[in-house]
Amino acid sequence: MPPDFISNLYVFILAGFVGFELIKKVSPLLHTPLMSLTNALDAIVVVAAIIIAGRHETPLTTALGAVAVAASFSNMVGGFFITDRMLRMFKTGRPKK
Amino acid sequence: MTTAALQQYLDFAYIAAVVLFILSLKWLSSPVSARRGVLAGEIGAALAVTATLFNPELVQYKWIVIALIIGAGVGIPLGMVKMTAVPQRTALSHAFGAASAAMIGIAEYYVHTEHLTRFEMGEIALEVIIGSLTFTGSLIAAGKLQEILPQRPIVYRGQNIVSLSILGAALALAIVLVINPVQHLLFPVMVVVALIFGVMLVTPIGGADMPTVISLLNSYAGFSAALLGFVLNSKVLVVSGALDGSSGFILSVIMCKAMNRSFTNVMFGAFGQVQASAEKGKEERVVRSASAEEAASILEAATRVVVVPGYGMAVAQAQHKVRELYDSLTKRGVDVRFAIHPVAGRMPGHMNVLLAEADVPYDHLMEMDDINGDFPQVDVALVIGANDVTNPAAKTDKSSPIYGMPVLDVERSHTVMVIKRSMNPGFAGIDNPLYYMPNTLMLFGDAKAFVSNIVKELGGGHG
Numbered sequence: 108m109p110p111d112f113i114s115n116l117y118v119f120i121l122a123g124f125v126g127f128e129l130i131k132k133v134s135p136l137l138h139t140p141l142m143s144l145t146n147a148l149d150a151i152v153v154v155a156a157i158i159i160a161g162r163h164e165t166p167l168t169t170a171l172g173a174v175a176v177a178a179s180f181s182n183m184v185g186g187f188f189i190t191d192r193m194l195r196m197f198k199t200g201r202p203k204k
Numbered sequence: 205m206t207t208a209a210l211q212q213y214l215d216f217a218y219i220a221a222v223v224l225f226i227l228s229l230k231w232l233s234s235p236v237s238a239r240r241g242v243l244a245g246e247i248g249a250a251l252a253v254t255a256t257l258f259n260p261e262l263v264q265y266k267w268i269v270i271a272l273i274i275g276a277g278v279g280i281p282l283g284m285v286k287m288t289a290v291p292q293r294t295a296l297s298h299a300f301g302a303a304s305a306a307m308i309g310i311a312e313y314y315v316h317t318e319h320l321t322r323f324e325m326g327e328i329a330l331e332v333i334i335g336s337l338t339f340t341g342s343l344i345a346a347g348k349l350q351e352i353l354p355q356r357p358i359v360y361r362g363q364n365i366v367s368l369s370i371l372g373a374a375l376a377l378a379i380v381l382v383i384n385p386v387q388h389l390l391f392p393v394m395v396v397v398a399l400i401f402g403v404m405l406v407t408p409i410g411g412a413d414m415p416t417v418i419s420l421l422n423s424y425a426g427f428s429a430a431l432l433g434f435v436l437n438s439k440v441l442v443v444s445g446a447l448d449g450s451s452g453f454i455l456s457v458i459m460c461k462a463m464n465r466s467f468t469n470v471m472f473g474a475f476g477q478v479q480a481s482a483e484k485g486k487e488e489r490v491v492r493s494a495s496a497e498e499a500a501s502i503l504e505a506a507t508r509v510v511v512v513p514g515y516g517m518a519v520a521q522a523q524h525k526v527r528e529l530y531d532s533l534t535k536r537g538v539d540v541r542f543a544i545h546p547v548a549g550r551m552p553g554h555m556n557v558l559l560a561e562a563d564v565p566y567d568h569l570m571e572m573d574d575i576n577g578d579f580p581q582v583d584v585a586l587v588i589g590a591n592d593v594t595n596p597a598a599k600t601d602k603s604s605p606i607y608g609m610p611v612l613d614v615e616r617s618h619t620v621m622v623i624k625r626s627m628n629p630g631f632a633g634i635d636n637p638l639y640y641m642p643n644t645l646m647l648f649g650d651a652k653a654f655v656s657n658i659v660k661e662l663g664g665g666h667g
Binding site: 140144161165194197 | 218221226228229232234235238239241242246249252253255256257259261262263264265268270274275276277279280281282283284285287290293294297298300301303304307308310311312315321323327418419425426429430432434436437438439440441442443444445446447448449450451452544551552553554556557560561563565566567569
């Protein structure tokens with residue numbers, strides 16, 4: 108097995124545990140914003156897509172990369188935007204009269 | 205600056221982004237700090253994207269810039285959808301995320317075909333299969349939620365065998381590719397087979413199971429991104445994918461528990477088919493109904509009221525009228541709380557968002573386990589557009605298809621009022637004995653119109 112795989116596996120397992128512990132603590136009240144936020148964070152694949160689109164190897168890979176940039180960046184922008192919109196609505200006590 | 209030094213700065217930017225992502229999830233745990241969590245995530249993402257633009261491997265920026273502009277142009281409107289449309293937006297974003305992960309995997313295959321090791325080929329094949337099936341599966345889920353596609357499960361004989369054979373075919377093609385990666389024509393066949401499997405996977409699943417399906421697709425989308433991190437040896441992708449994947453996984457487990465079902469049962473059980481067995485007990489069962497006027501006077505006389513909202517409330521767009529009812533009763537000194545079942549709505553936490561949008565304070569939204577013990581002290585439980593989550597048969601009737609599912613104990617309150625269009629069974633076609641109980645009053649009508657009539661009888665929401 109390649110050494111890179113082993114070090115990535117370490118990172119994956121540790122991050123999985125961190126995620127498990129953090130997400131367990133999120134109140135069910137916020138499960139919808141949780142899903143849209145993790146979605147926006149997951150859109151970090153845009154960094155890989157940017158490299159594919161900008162390395163300019165073949166027209167096919169450039170096209171795949173560009174579409175991937177558009178798809179993941181829309182998740183990033185839209186995900187953060189809607190999460191914040193939702194969270195702004197959560198108010199305690201009596202709101203404005 | 206030398207390339208090596210630049211690469212080091214880029215790595216530091218990615219590490220900072222990962223730290224900010226973890227903080228982002230940590231701060232999301234409470235509504236008080238949650239918006240700070242979004243900000244942390246935004247800074248992390250901006251940092252990572254900006255750093256990537258300085259990557260020395262990039263030779264041409266034209267397509268990157270165009271794609272970023274298109275992405276923002278699509279993402280902003282998708283971030284502005286109505287709260288009732290959030291489930292389908294979420295399913296669509298799982299589709300986008302999975303599609304981009306799959307496309308990057310495909311591009312990697314074509315760039316490096318000639319010198320891929322078998323191990324790398326295996327990683328790419330697995331990543332592309334998961335990404336592709338999540339893409340089409342999420343599109344089907346979004347279509348069902350948007351009601352472009354029928355919400356009822358679509359089933360036929362031998363379906364599971366057909367679906368599993370298609371998955372088997374995709375995996376077999378992957379194995380052939382691992383044995384010899386240089387087969388440019390076989391690779392797209394594998395992608396297409398995986399895309400078909402995604403369609404087959406979600407088509408048979410009914411609308412009531414969408415909270416579980418969305419969570420599972422979330423988890424797949426996350427894990428495909430993490431696998432892509434393995435393929436590209438990118439730790440920032442491994443971490444973000446693992447965070448997203450574990451989040452989706454935890455939510456799926458919570459949703460399955462809330463319906464007392466297993467993953468396999470959700471994926472292969474085609475819940476929501478009309479139950480033929482529930483025809484027994486057709487003898488005269490008395491249903492008592494009441495008018496808005498009677499309902500208003502009962503609510504007015506109550507001290508403690510618990511509202512139980514379900515998906516029907518969202519369908520009728522009644523949440524703002526429900527808030528007026530809440531205001532009107534609170535003004536009269538009635539203690540009003542909301543009991544939220546984990547699977548109420550079409551995705552985890554959906555009902556909370558809808559009520560928060562209608563300005564109901566979140567400290568009055570109660571989780572099932574926190575409120576169930578209080579029902580005997582509740583004067584009126586008002587059920588609006590919820591059915592199965594209040595069905596006492598889940599506790600008593602072993603023959604009921606939902607037997608064992610945790611439900612809200614509304615029948616233990618002094619009076620139960622149920623707003624419902626007619627006596628037709630609910631989405632899953634399961635009879636609800638709650639409606640025939642001596643302490644139950646049925647309020648027949650459209651949820652929005654009925655609640656608004658009650659508010660009128662109480663003398664106006666804003667007096």
